Amino acid sequence: RKEVEQDPGPFNVPEGATVAFNCTYSNSASQSFFWYRQDCRKEPKLLMSVYSSGNEDGRFTAQLNRASQYISLLIRDSKLSDSATYLCVVNPYSSASKIIFGSGTRLSIRP
């Protein structure tokens, strides 16, 4: 089993739709989690940190389910500009353990 798994997509949804991605992780000791957005051939940029209590930023909501070991990202009222690849990142607290990036979920919003 991969340490971090994401559905690669692509998700192709109409503008205004709600879309959700999940990211599962295998290391139960993982402590910090992030969602990044990456546009084609550009650098990843932080979208949201994911906290145990969940967090919301405008149309974006991130949640953490420790029992089932996954994080989720919900995008409401999707815009054309949301088209990108979304990467989840799992970060264990142990200094000896590596930061793991998911391979990304591609999202395409159509007019």
Added chain:
Amino acid sequence: EAQVTQNPRYLITVTGKKLTVTCSQNMNHEYMSWYRQDPGLGLRQIYYSMNVEVTDKGDVPEGYKVSRKEKRNFPLILESPSPNQTSLYFCASSFQKYNEQFFGPGTRLTVL
């Protein structure tokens, strides 16, 4: 402006010709890292550094070297590049390992 810079942005070279990709951050971050990104393989960590003079291997360190003599700089060295090192490379930094990372704009390297 807080940023991570990389140079060069694009490089075409030939097998065996040593090259260095520079990375610099102005945020006083302790943690710095190099990644390569290849289609279908996602981001893979090459080397990382927890602080000055402290570096360690990531998932794919073979064929690469790094150094961290100053806090702000973390160059990536390819002593004898080979075609399988053709890739998109990103440098990243964060305050500490557990914090969000800031990425440089990327270096697209082609080794012929």
